Amino acid sequence: MNLHEYQSKKLFSDHGIPVLEGNIASSPDEAKSSAEKLKGDIWVVKAQVHAGGRGKAGGVKIARSIAEVHEMASEMLGTNLITKQTDEKGLPVNQVYIESGTSIQSEYYLSLLVDRTKESWTYIASIEGGVDIEAVAEESPEKIINYTIDPLKGLELSSLKQMADRMGFTDDVHSQFVSITKKMFEIAKEKDANLIEVNPLILDDHNQLIALDAKISIESNALFRQEELLSFKDNSQENKLEVKASEHDLSYVSLDGNIACMVNGAGLAMATMDLIKLHGGEPANFLDVGGGATTDRVKMAIDIIMENPNVDAILINIFGGIVRCDVIAQGITEAVKSTAIDIPIVVRLQGTNVELGTRILEESGMKIISASDLTDAAIKVVSSVKEAVQ
Amino acid sequence: MSVLVNQETRILCQGITGSQGSFHAEQCIEYGSNIVAGVTPGKGGSTHLDVPVFNSVAEATSEVEIDVSMIFVPAKFAADAMKSAIESEIGLIVCITEGVPVQDMIEVKAMLKGSDSILLGPNCPGIITPEETKIGIMPGFIHQKGSIGIVSRSGTLTYEAVHQTSMCGLGQSTCIGIGGDPIKGLNFIECLSLFEEDPATEGIVMVGEIGGSDEEKAAEFIKDSITKPVVAYVAGVSAPPGKRMGHAGAIVTGNEGTASSKYKALNDAGVKTTDSPALIGEIMKELLNQ
Numbered sequence: 001m002n003l004h005e006y007q008s009k010k011l012f013s014d015h016g017i018p019v020l021e022g023n024i025a026s027s028p029d030e031a032k033s034s035a036e037k038l039k040g041d042i043w044v045v046k047a048q049v050h051a052g053g054r055g056k057a058g059g060v061k062i063a064r065s066i067a068e069v070h071e072m073a074s075e076m077l078g079t080n081l082i083t084k085q086t087d088e089k090g091l092p093v094n095q096v097y098i099e100s101g102t103s104i105q106s107e108y109y110l111s112l113l114v115d116r117t118k119e120s121w122t123y124i125a126s127i128e129g130g131v132d133i134e135a136v137a138e139e140s141p142e143k144i145i146n147y148t149i150d151p152l153k154g155l156e157l158s159s160l161k162q163m164a165d166r167m168g169f170t171d172d173v174h175s176q177f178v179s180i181t182k183k184m185f186e187i188a189k190e191k192d193a194n195l196i197e198v199n200p201l202i203l204d205d206h207n208q209l210i211a212l213d214a215k216i217s218i219e220s221n222a223l224f225r226q227e228e229l230l231s232f233k234d235n236s237q238e239n240k241l242e243v244k245a246s247e248h249d250l251s252y253v254s255l256d257g258n259i260a261c262m263v264n265g266a267g268l269a270m271a272t273m274d275l276i277k278l279h280g281g282e283p284a285n286f287l288d289v290g291g292g293a294t295t296d297r298v299k300m301a302i303d304i305i306m307e308n309p310n311v312d313a314i315l316i317n318i319f320g321g322i323v324r325c326d327v328i329a330q331g332i333t334e335a336v337k338s339t340a341i342d343i344p345i346v347v348r349l350q351g352t353n354v355e356l357g358t359r360i361l362e363e364s365g366m367k368i369i370s371a372s373d374l375t376d377a378a379i380k381v382v383s384s385v386k387e388a389v390q
Numbered sequence: 391m392s393v394l395v396n397q398e399t400r401i402l403c404q405g406i407t408g409s410q411g412s413f414h415a416e417q418c419i420e421y422g423s424n425i426v427a428g429v430t431p432g433k434g435g436s437t438h439l440d441v442p443v444f445n446s447v448a449e450a451t452s453e454v455e456i457d458v459s460m461i462f463v464p465a466k467f468a469a470d471a472m473k474s475a476i477e478s479e480i481g482l483i484v485c486i487t488e489g490v491p492v493q494d495m496i497e498v499k500a501m502l503k504g505s506d507s508i509l510l511g512p513n514c515p516g517i518i519t520p521e522e523t524k525i526g527i528m529p530g531f532i533h534q535k536g537s538i539g540i541v542s543r544s545g546t547l548t549y550e551a552v553h554q555t556s557m558c559g560l561g562q563s564t565c566i567g568i569g570g571d572p573i574k575g576l577n578f579i580e581c582l583s584l585f586e587e588d589p590a591t592e593g594i595v596m597v598g599e600i601g602g603s604d605e606e607k608a609a610e611f612i613k614d615s616i617t618k619p620v621v622a623y624v625a626g627v628s629a630p631p632g633k634r635m636g637h638a639g640a641i642v643t644g645n646e647g648t649a650s651s652k653y654k655a656l657n658d659a660g661v662k663t664t665d666s667p668a669l670i671g672e673i674m675k676e677l678l679n680q
Contacts, residue, residue: 120496
């Protein structure tokens, strides 16, 4: 679960990581009054979306008067911000964060993440801040500093100090950096964060390190023990069908093609998409109905699939293990009857009770195209779409 | 022969009285698996599926000889379940549970390092040696005793490979589902190495998917250390970057974890790869006939 910048900064400030003063606003008038509460004569208006690259996309603007804050907020709110991290539709800007301006001496990069390769936590820091860190890692890897926590030893202060040394920090700034990194780990542990990223971390004219941006991602599997963070969830930043699917415990990812898939198991669901593509088609979605596919779940899955207006055909691929093919067949029959589906449906069943399942489909009187194996299913669904076009 | 488990293996089921644990433990027993004890806190002293139930793993191991623990407890308790199995020095711990927080797995893996236990999973279908023992949730009837070792990150895709190798008469020595989580126990390399040493295994099927770099590491290992034929398939060529494809670990981040990078590494290592999971069985048969 991704947090917005303002939510991440709330956690930062609760834990003593320095951030600029700021207020959240959902309307231009609120933005104006938010700015009025802040000191200084420069303000920054920042679109709150779950994507990086906001600055270059016009989602971060500097205002030199309160009137300008109002104007910029009204330009941003209600639009979709398209950045290089979003798709071509972009993400809706429903809130803007108004911050005081600051002086900037230099910009750095700092993050802490769950490192799957090292099976622990890794800090990444760089003297190159405010830029794409993956590009820095590629072009000048010598500018990247890493520290992976040894889970048996826990966080070692000496290692944080070494990081600060390598960043070239001395005196008070050195200890500020150590304190910030230490607090990041506290947040990560306490809130089950997978990623805490500060890009940029800046040094202002008073030699204060400040988190100018903040991005936190919370482990979805740990939300059962992070109930107070659930209010931070912003479904407007997610695909509507993906949200609906997850509410029904279905794993769904929306794609650009026109052939919908319903499959049991994540790996087989990916493989089904791959096969559609291999045989010249374009998958419209990834959908794993899971191991406990009941008639109701199958119906819900088909409902969700059909909400995507681009879908021209459906491929249902079930390898019945614990899931019985007859149960799936029953679900398909009921769903098709109740939603009046008039596009081709190709079904491939294999495994437990396959004969019974196939018979249920055959006797249902529906126009279901049966497929004998994976390849046959992919070829049939792709050609059904091509025939429809002709 | 087989790897890790056989008909002698004595199995403990953690969470045996829960709905999932109970259902699958029963299926395992029907298959012929030797489940000797169960654990459910608070239900010690009772019997379930004709098996004695204990309050804790420590209690169970003090009364009964146990080789493997099969874990079915809910995600929020799974890390503690794994830790108690490690503390009781159980040789192989198979955690089926899906949805264990990755932060918990960092702790579990750290604890494993100083122990003699091996972990399989979490979020995996388990392990089966056909016609001997089934420890997990896979459908037993599709398996057939034979000569192919299968190691896979995906459940149903493993069944697909199993089904094909059964249909073409090769059968399986042992099938290991290592699971779809980013931080997990056994990985490709350990399993490949076990199959290399197993005299009953003549060929190895490896099923990978997008995310992480385990397939790339496995490719290096195969080049240096595996003499038996390997057929590999990687799921997710058509998956978009930045999206989690069902499994917690199946995500392309930046340039890392793409199917094409994995295919390249495997091909460079001389592994026979296929872009269609439907051809795994046939290709293996051809390789073995050469």
